[in-house]
Amino acid sequence: MDDIPRDQLTGPLRRGAVKKHVAAIHVSGKLTLLQRKLSNVLLLNAYDTLTSQASHQMDARTLCLMIGYNSNDMETLKQSLRGLAETVAEWDMLDAEGKQEWGVSALLSYAKLKGGICEYAYSPALAEKLHDPKVFALINLNIQRRFTSGHALALYENCYRFVRTGSTGWWSLDLFRRLMGVADSPYYETYKHLNAKIIKPAVTEVNKTSNIVVTPEVRKMGRSVTDIRFRIAENPQLAILDLDDGEGLRNTEVYSRLRALGISDRLARQWIAEHGERYVREKLDYVAGQGGVKNAVGYITKALKEDYGSTRPPVSPRNPAPPSSARARRLARIRDLAAARKPTQRDADKRLFMTRLEGSAREDFERHGWMSALNAEAIVAFWKELSPEAFDDLD
Known part of the structure; x- marks a missing residue:
């Protein structure tokens, strides 16, 4: 899933910072800005009981308000939930014993609306990954609400989990396009287009909107760009947004x-x-x-x-x-x-x-x-x- 960066909430979320190895979970297909916000709010709501409860519930009207659209627009909510259930999360990481683990799961195993309540669930395997702070850190919803671009929010999510180390490390352009949800578009196979339409606008919004500042760097083979990474620093002007509400x-x-x-x-x-x-x-x-x-x-x-x-x-x-x-x-x-x-x-x-x-x-x-x-x-x-x-x- 889009990495849902670390944030405040309650005791369980205040565990140690990510250290050396940061696992990666990536999303196949495209998520709209609304779907990204929805997935983050649902995870935040479920976090405390993520591994102890098979399903989770949330007031549908509150859910709509938190992600910033008309609280009576249930059709849009249905479409967004359907998109999350149809989107695949894939992980490839080292387990606690140092063995390689690959897995795949739908972002939501199911979702339903009944009596004004949204009920939903994660697969047990994905729930375990989502609950591990070495993999995820929860997004501050105060910051999330400020984003107007899905690509910018995706970049923020995938950079913020590396804020302690100061760099994302090198990503191949194929992987980066997947993280931005544009892997299926031939147009963005050309780096010039990818840079002009995706990278530059997303970097500008992250640096203007969030509590971090990111700087892209590229690696070339000959004249062709093959890899990209992002240097990450805290944004002192907006660091207050990252404060725990409590x-x-x-x-x-x-x-x-x-x-x-x-x-x-x-x-x-x-x-x-x-x-x-x-x-x-x-x-x-x-x-x-x-x-x-x-x-x-x-x-x-x-x-x-x-x-x-x-x-x-x-x-x-x-x-x-x-x-x-x-x-x-x-x-x-x-x-x-x-x-x-x-x-x-x-x-x-x-x-x-x-x-x-x-x-x-x-x-x-x-x-x-x-x-x-x-x-x-x-x-x-x-x-x-x-x-x-x-x-x-x-x-």
Whole structure:
């Protein structure tokens, strides 16, 4: 598959960087920009359970929004899923014992849409490869959304996994054409055409759009170009795009206290993002003051949900906000909507919303999550996109 570069998400994704040997998985046939983005979002959604679950699910509307097209356009989604199921991934690499391994698999073994849910699966052999950080690193979706060219995104994916070594190494032009999805076009067998229409535009967009800068170099036999490689350096102007969406949260005192109690990385960040540092700190202090709590994780979970130790009445379906407080009613509804989503969907929702934010608005959302007052109107608009009728009874 197009190498899905390393990125942030959760604990399992924060493993060691790629070292000497980087395996290669290549795609036969052409993938559109939309299909490349779709394949990356599906992998990101499935990553935590890639080798432990036979199939994976994702809300179809969220999936459409994350890859940047009309959330009601199910026909386009069907076509893109069909393309992934018909596209072949091929790998040729050394296994853990140094033995050569060749394999081939469809990118998706199946996909189906039912009741607003997209269900899909990978073959066991491909799932194993996709889950290995020596083969893949996950693409930062904030960066992915900025690309407008499928060739540029393909170049980025295949270069980014080599960012630690600074070079892709030499690729034959035949292999490079396969990576760019133009191997079947006689027009691009001529290097002059390949350079003018594929290489130069893709390099320009990668360097302008992403967190790396790539520089092509060629090797010739006589006057003919036979091989190409790309020098890779970090792009200091856009390096911020490669930051983990939760990195700022991990540097907080509240995060450290949660982790010390055995709360997982994902859950700690989720709580802080959803409730805000102050609210979580308040519950931590409350639980610490009880003394002798045997199950701190369970106690804190309930304290957050039931608003233990608060001097204000909790906003919940059982204890709704006063009728005069329209904002409080909307906040309660948003909290309910977010809580009803699956963990992977919640992560996807936040990442998608954060791509729309910059500066202080983004910082406020990182601190307070869906309760961010600075982004209140934008948050309501976002959830209306996901659930158009969610606020009808409140308005």
